Amino acid sequence: MKKIVLAYSGGLDTSCAIKWLKDRNYDVIAFIADVGQKDDYQTIKKRAMNTGASKVYVVNMQKEFLTDYVFPTIKANAIYENKYLLATALSRPLIAKHQVAIAHKENAKTVAHGCTGKGNDQVRFETTVTLLDPKLEQIAPVREWEFKTREQEIDYARENKIPIDVTKKRPYSIDKNLYGRAIECGVLEDPWQEPPEEIYQMTKSPQNAPDKPTYIEIDFVQGIPAKINKKAHTPIAIIDKLNEIAGKNGVGRVDMVENRLVGIKSREIYENPAGTTIFIAHQALEDLVLDRETAHFKQAFSRKYAELTYYGLWETPLKKQLDAYFDKIQERVSGTVRLKVYKGNCVVVGRKSKYSRYKEELATYGYKDVFDQKLAEGFIRLWGLPFTK
Numbered sequence: 609m610k611k612i613v614l615a616y617s618g619g620l621d622t623s624c625a626i627k628w629l630k631d632r633n634y635d636v637i638a639f640i641a642d643v644g645q646k647d648d649y650q651t652i653k654k655r656a657m658n659t660g661a662s663k664v665y666v667v668n669m670q671k672e673f674l675t676d677y678v679f680p681t682i683k684a685n686a687i688y689e690n691k692y693l694l695a696t697a698l699s700r701p702l703i704a705k706h707q708v709a710i711a712h713k714e715n716a717k718t719v720a721h722g723c724t725g726k727g728n729d730q731v732r733f734e735t736t737v738t739l740l741d742p743k744l745e746q747i748a749p750v751r752e753w754e755f756k757t758r759e760q761e762i763d764y765a766r767e768n769k770i771p772i773d774v775t776k777k778r779p780y781s782i783d784k785n786l787y788g789r790a791i792e793c794g795v796l797e798d799p800w801q802e803p804p805e806e807i808y809q810m811t812k813s814p815q816n817a818p819d820k821p822t823y824i825e826i827d828f829v830q831g832i833p834a835k836i837n838k839k840a841h842t843p844i845a846i847i848d849k850l851n852e853i854a855g856k857n858g859v860g861r862v863d864m865v866e867n868r869l870v871g872i873k874s875r876e877i878y879e880n881p882a883g884t885t886i887f888i889a890h891q892a893l894e895d896l897v898l899d900r901e902t903a904h905f906k907q908a909f910s911r912k913y914a915e916l917t918y919y920g921l922w923e924t925p926l927k928k929q930l931d932a933y934f935d936k937i938q939e940r941v942s943g944t945v946r947l948k949v950y951k952g953n954c955v956v957v958g959r960k961s962k963y964s965r966y967k968e969e970l971a972t973y974g975y976k977d978v979f980d981q982k983l984a985e986g987f988i989r990l991w992g993l994p995f996t997k
């Protein structure tokens with residue numbers, strides 16, 4: 609039997625995939641990636657074994673997810689189509705990297721994932737695997753198998769005694785990790801329909817959020833959040849705490865129609881309380897410390913970085929070169945930002961840094977003013993000179 613390493617979530621698709629691959633004579637090694645989705649990994653592990661996996665790996669990659677995947681996008685201010693913080697997109701190259709490592713360790717020549725043929729995630733998994741080890745063969749059972757509908761798939765699971773949880777009707781497709789949640793399908797497929805409140809888990813409705821604002825202070829060290837309210841925390845604790853505070857205040861909901869890589873427009877809802885807060889704070893700090901040319905020039909690269917991430921091109925030379933570029937800029941991005949979160953809003957109310965380029969004596973209209981207004985006259989004449997008829 610040929611060994612295959614399957615990225616396994618415990619859901620219907622990947623559970624059916626174990627059986628489907630076994631029937632095609634594969635020895636299935638299931639691999640559960642813990643990116644902070646807070647599932648019951650022991651139950652899922654048992655499910656994989658009972659469905660026919662010969663071995664199950666559970667790998668906790670939460671810290672690596674934050675430090676090596678999420679934080680670089682914060683340094684880059686990378687947001688896809690100005691709204692999506694890329695929580696799902698970032699987890700894929702990480703999971704694929706570990707999948708390749710397990711394949712090498714197990715001497716397996718084939719890997720598999722449970723993504724559909726309509727989404728971005730198949731592209732991200734397979735492109736990453738190809739870039740890391742082009743010799744590995746890849747299989748996407750969901751793209752190949754005969755089921756036309758989810759009902760047929762459930763029947764297959766029942767017939768084959770695959771232990772899955774299909775008693776409750778789950779109309780949504782949800783992806784979640786430490787950094788955020790993505791929800792699609794069901795009523796959300798009509799972009800005119802307001803999302804029902806029941807889909808949200810990380811954020812409270814702004815209407816039901818506390819009537820008093822909450823203030824948060826975030827300290828950044830070279831572009832990375834290091835302290836909350838003057839207390840240092842690990843990356844995981846920073847994200848957990850901000851998810852809690854911002855989520856309670858209804859911050860971090862996004863409802864968007866996005867352009868998928870495979871040409872489809874899709875409607876997706878995101879929850880990203882910590883990320884939203886950190887992005888707003890980080891941008892405010894950059895506003896204070898970066899010179900104008902750097903700040904403006906960076907924006908085009910931010911967009912590129914978001915696209916590379918969304919498009920599954922994480923392991924490419926350009927993405928690595930951009931990391932070096934953003935790291936250089938972040939050398940100055942240390943300081944403190946004070947935010948006010950209130951009923952779905954996150955507003956910057958203060959910022960300070962030892963690298964601040966803000967000079968009060970130049971900006972002020974008060975008695976401290978040292979700006980020589982007479983210099984402006986000559987400057988303006990030369991400024992318009994190239995265009996003067």
Ligand code: ARG
Pocket residue numbers: 694696697728729781782783790791792876
């Ligand atoms: N549209 C997002 C992306 O491509 C999320 C995909 C997963 N979403 C979901 N609801 N299962 O990154």
